Amino acid sequence: MLRDNIKNIFKHTSIYSLGWIASSLAGIILLPIYSKYMSRADYGAVDLVQQANAIIRIIFSSSFNVAVSKFYHEAENDRERKKCHINKCYRSICIRNNCIIFLCDI
Structure with a gap:
């Protein structure tokens, strides 16, 4: 039972981690393209x-949605x-x- 739960947690964690890793890799791969074709001001933007x-x-x-789902069903x-x-x-x-206000101030 516990072993199955741990396997399930690692499975779901790895799936979510792949999206984050892919996003980070895309940024690293695009870095030479950014530096070759963009000015320093554009790169800063x-x-x-x-x-x-x-x-x-x-x-x-x-993860508000996950937390709310848990408390909703409880x-x-x-x-x-x-x-x-x-x-x-x-x-x-x-x-x-708050995020929108923060971004508008930038």
């Missing part, structure tokens, strides 16, 4: 966008389920708005 993308990925990968009645869903929506909106 691309780097700024990539850094903003990294920050957004960290914030949005905080709720004992419909009132608690609705409360869980409303909290998820409110937190998602707050986080996204």
Whole structure:
């Protein structure tokens, strides 16, 4: 039982990790292309966008959906389920708005 759960965790972790690794490899592969065909100012702008993308990925990968799903199914009645869903929506909106405000200031 425990061994199967551990195998399942590693399987799912490896699948999610492949996307992150592929994204990082794409950035490394494109680096010579960026430096050959772009000016330093253009390269700086691309780097700024990539850094903003990294920050957004960290914030949005905080797995609110997984956590809400867990608490939603653990709720004992419909009132608690609705409360869980409303909290998820409110937190998602707050986080996204803060990201947008942060990016607009850049």
